[in-house]
Amino acid sequence: MSLLEIENLTARYSSGAGDVLKGIDVSVEEGEIVALLGANGAGKSTTLRAISGLVPHVGGSIKLGGVPLFGQGVEAIVRLGVAHVPEGRRVFPGLTVAENIMLGASNRTGLGRAEMMREVDEKFELFPDLVRLRDALGWTLSGGQLQMVAVARGLMAKPRVLLLDEPSLGLAPLIVQQVFKIVAEIRRRGTTVLLVEQNANVALSVADRGYVLETGRVLVSGKPEDLWKDPQVRAAYLGGHAIA
Ligand SMILES: Nc1ncnc2c1ncn2[C@@H]1O[C@H](COP(=O)(O)OP(=O)(O)O)[C@@H](O)[C@H]1O
Numbered sequence: 001m002s003l004l005e006i007e008n009l010t011a012r013y014s015s016g017a018g019d020v021l022k023g024i025d026v027s028v029e030e031g032e033i034v035a036l037l038g039a040n041g042a043g044k045s046t047t048l049r050a051i052s053g054l055v056p057h058v059g060g061s062i063k064l065g066g067v068p069l070f071g072q073g074v075e076a077i078v079r080l081g082v083a084h085v086p087e088g089r090r091v092f093p094g095l096t097v098a099e100n101i102m103l104g105a106s107n108r109t110g111l112g113r114a115e116m117m118r119e120v121d122e123k124f125e126l127f128p129d130l131v132r133l134r135d136a137l138g139w140t141l142s143g144g145q146l147q148m149v150a151v152a153r154g155l156m157a158k159p160r161v162l163l164l165d166e167p168s169l170g171l172a173p174l175i176v177q178q179v180f181k182i183v184a185e186i187r188r189r190g191t192t193v194l195l196v197e198q199n200a201n202v203a204l205s206v207a208d209r210g211y212v213l214e215t216g217r218v219l220v221s222g223k224p225e226d227l228w229k230d231p232q233v234r235a236a237y238l239g240g241h242a243i244a
């Protein structure tokens, strides 16, 4: 059984005309990094939002560890083990880095203050660049630092699967590399990752498998080397990107 099993997922917004997702199948095994790729508007973020219970009209099924997620509330889905780091890295500008990270533990009832502080310190091991910014306010951070705080906050939920939406967006190439090194390290430490990226190059450099979405359908899926080789994929999507 896959950790996360998405079958024939359809999704539609109340305000939208029709189905934004038209029956997609995606599976994520325990311990994998899986990348969802595709052009702007393909339905990548909607897929993550559907997993988190944030899309009003959905069909098909999504299971985490065999447990159906549809019909569960947003909070319940977090408690079941889904942490979602959305597009745009929403960090509270008036809170410190440490306070922003702590907020990620709000799903964990019974977690004492001392234990929480210990876990925040653990997060700083993963993000050494943030240590000196522990007491810095959110509004003072750079884009890369905001992304790291958002990821650290997601990890505080101790998720079974971490959903990352476009972590590279708007970051300089060197910072993107740092963020993806951390993504690889997060998996090495045992957390499964479902990653959404327009930047196929960098996503496939860390992913075990990828899915290419095109207007709400899975165009093709497979291992990174197979995706790079697929002429249809290159033509439709990856072709526009330089290959490292
Ligand atoms: N809140 C919303 N209401 C209506 N339509 C939306 C909403 N969010 C996204 N969409 C539409 O759904 C489609 C897929 O969007 P999205 O999942 O954000 O794509 P991606 O993340 O791949 O860029 C797009 O056509 C987009 O305009």
Ligand SMILES: [Mg+2]
Binding pocket: 044, 045, 046, 087, 166
């Ligand atoms: Mg998106």
